[in-house]
């Protein structure tokens with residue numbers, strides 16, 4: 869007798885071949901939820917996670933490279949400028965904006 873079992877995982881424990889980050893979990897969570905709902909309704913999982921992750925790399929005093937990429941290391945940049953350059957604005961984003969976004973929006977499932 870064959871038995872189909874679906875296993876769902878996200879976050880660091882999922883062991884995906886990506887940099888393990890909270891930013892990755894933010895993209896994984898909606899995919900997992902939708903696919904779980906699909907399977908519970910005997911449907912084929914409808915969403916795909918393409919391996920998005922993000923590494924805010926502090927490169928100096930007040931300088932940061934916001935690296936965002938997928939499973940194949942293709943850049944998936946959020947902002948309309950070259951994020952591979954060190955920027956003060958990205959440093960401020962990491963230092964002041966992301967913590968507020970994390971506590972006020974991401975943890976509440978609003979971002």
Ligand SMILES: Cc1cc2nc3c(=O)[nH]c(=O)nc-3n(C[C@H](O)[C@H](O)[C@H](O)COP(=O)(O)OP(=O)(O)OC[C@H]3O[C@@H](n4cnc5c(N)ncnc54)[C@H](O)[C@@H]3O)c2cc1C
Pocket residue numbers: 878879880881888889890891892893922924
């Ligand atoms: C120094 C550092 C800096 C980072 N900076 C960033 C960043 O700038 N941006 C970013 O997006 N990500 C960053 N990350 C990564 C991010 O913190 C992790 O990817 C994220 O927290 C993983 O979340 P998780 O829920 O999968 O696992 P965790 O946050 O590790 O949660 C797992 C939980 O399970 C608990 N646990 C373990 N074993 C058991 C058990 N047997 N029974 C019950 N509970 C158990 C643990 O205590 C823990 O609370 C950073 C990580 C580190 C270490």
